[in-house]
Amino acid sequence: MLRDVVSALPRSILVVGGGGREHALVRALLASPAMPRIVCAPGNAGIAQDVTCVPVAADDIASLVVLVQREKIEFVVVGPEVPLSLGLVDALEKIGVPAYGPTADGARLEASKIFTKQLLLKNKIPTAPAGFFREVEPAIAYLRSRGAPIVIKADGLAAGKGVVVALTFAEAEGAVRDMLAGGKFGAASAQILIEDCLVGEETSLLVVVSGRDYVILPTSQDHKRIGDRDTGPNTGGMGTYSPADVVTPALLARIDREIVRPSVDAIAAEGIAFRGTLFIGIMLTAEGPSVLEYNTRFGDPETQVVLPRLTTDVLALLWAAARGELAGFQLAVKPDSALCVVIAAQGYPDNYAKGDPIRFPKILPDGVTVFHAGTAQNSSGQVVTAGGRVLGVTALAPTLRAAADRAYTACDQIECVSKYFRRDIGARQLNRA
Numbered sequence: 001m002l003r004d005v006v007s008a009l010p011r012s013i014l015v016v017g018g019g020g021r022e023h024a025l026v027r028a029l030l031a032s033p034a035m036p037r038i039v040c041a042p043g044n045a046g047i048a049q050d051v052t053c054v055p056v057a058a059d060d061i062a063s064l065v066v067l068v069q070r071e072k073i074e075f076v077v078v079g080p081e082v083p084l085s086l087g088l089v090d091a092l093e094k095i096g097v098p099a100y101g102p103t104a105d106g107a108r109l110e111a112s113k114i115f116t117k118q119l120l121l122k123n124k125i126p127t128a129p130a131g132f133f134r135e136v137e138p139a140i141a142y143l144r145s146r147g148a149p150i151v152i153k154a155d156g157l158a159a160g161k162g163v164v165v166a167l168t169f170a171e172a173e174g175a176v177r178d179m180l181a182g183g184k185f186g187a188a189s190a191q192i193l194i195e196d197c198l199v200g201e202e203t204s205l206l207v208v209v210s211g212r213d214y215v216i217l218p219t220s221q222d223h224k225r226i227g228d229r230d231t232g233p234n235t236g237g238m239g240t241y242s243p244a245d246v247v248t249p250a251l252l253a254r255i256d257r258e259i260v261r262p263s264v265d266a267i268a269a270e271g272i273a274f275r276g277t278l279f280i281g282i283m284l285t286a287e288g289p290s291v292l293e294y295n296t297r298f299g300d301p302e303t304q305v306v307l308p309r310l311t312t313d314v315l316a317l318l319w320a321a322a323r324g325e326l327a328g329f330q331l332a333v334k335p336d337s338a339l340c341v342v343i344a345a346q347g348y349p350d351n352y353a354k355g356d357p358i359r360f361p362k363i364l365p366d367g368v369t370v371f372h373a374g375t376a377q378n379s380s381g382q383v384v385t386a387g388g389r390v391l392g393v394t395a396l397a398p399t400l401r402a403a404a405d406r407a408y409t410a411c412d413q414i415e416c417v418s419k420y421f422r423r424d425i426g427a428r429q430l431n432r433a
């Protein structure tokens with residue numbers, strides 16, 4: 001990279017968040033030729049082995065602003081959605097510190113599913129037809145008119161739990177009553193969407209956006225259900241791989257033409273100066289790709305497989321997006337495949353134990369990186385479990401099969417009494433090959 005480009009990059013960075021996604025971001029930023037100093041708030045036990053962690057919560061906007069000023073931070077990279085929707089980037093703008101991540105108006109694209117659905121429908125971007133409801137009776141009448149299977153969604157942020165894919169009318173009716181009458185997700189479910197059920201394979205497309213300019217990152221697929229063969233309840237994501245071969249170059253070109261370009265233009269036309277990740281959840285239906293949702297941040301665990309495949313300087317990429325200088329940015333991608341297996345605490349996504357010690361092998365298999373998520377250090381200095389998703393064991397290899405073998409070898413070597421992981425991450429693509 002040109003020396004003047006490197007010297008224009010920020011030297012002190014704050015990464016906000018403390019999950020596997022943020023560990024992957026920290027590692028990618030540390031690899032920048034600009035060699036920045038990185039602080040993470042609040043981080044986790046693994047991030048703390050790489051950079052300085054400060055115990056400020058990711059949703060404590062006022063304290064984060066104080067931290068930025070105290071540490072003379074020049075650039076903030078925001079991981080999770082909650083600080084974005086609480087206006088962290090707006091607050092940083094006020095003190096003149098650039099950030100990667102949208103302001104609160106852009107974060108509404110994730111924080112309100114009704115806002116997004118209206119934008120999609122208005123701009124004729126492919127998505128399932130839907131109705132919006134505040135009252136139980138009209139919602140149930142609509143259910144009756146559409147029939148099951150059908151999908152019920154809380155409008156607001158519900159930590160990934162606000163969507164019910166109801167296979168029967170009774171289940172759909174129960175979900176409507178829980179959300180609208182039972183206050184299941186509080187204010188987040190004061191309004192709901194009811195949308196047609198789409199059938200197909202899902203893919204997660206991460207797009208780095210800066211106004212009307214954008215760069216599409218390598219494709220990936222997540223595994224949302226807790227159990228092997230996609231059984232059991234939904235989770236934040238149990239594993240990923242990249243590239244997703246189901247998204248052929250021709251299909252990606254179609255997705256770009258029918259979904260990405262129109263989405264970026266529609267968001268700009270709303271008057272939103274979006275600078276950050278637009279994560280587009282897409283269902284590949286028999287009729288073509290259709291938008292399930294937008295998120296306004298990197299995916300977790302998509303980030304853990306997408307960033308390790310870039311040879312591009314991730315700091316230069318995010319900085320260019322934040323500064324409105326993304327036009328013409330060229331991405332360089334490794335030919336290798338990446339696969340991430342999430343090690344969760346037994347019982348997740350419901351109740352699970354915390355505080356169980358984790359023992360790591362002295363030497364990890366070639367190409368394996370262990371990103372920490374819900375981990376902490378206890379008073380005797382041991383790394384212990386501290387969340388539902390605990391680790392993201394990621395392997396890079398010339399083939400997906402080799403990446404899976406390496407990741408699973410490492411998963412078996414990691415010791416923890418409450419460890420749980422899916423055995424079939426990547427199986428769909430491997431079985432197709």
Ligand code: AMP
Pocket residue numbers: 128151153160163165195196197198199202224281292293
């Ligand atoms: P969302 O948070 O909107 O992406 O929904 C969470 C999950 O629910 C998605 O990843 C899909 O697996 C499923 N889902 C959401 N909307 C639909 C739909 N219209 N049809 C079928 N499945 C859906």
Ligand code: GLY
Pocket residue numbers: 222236237295298299300301302
């Ligand atoms: N892995 C899905 C998400 O980050 O929302």
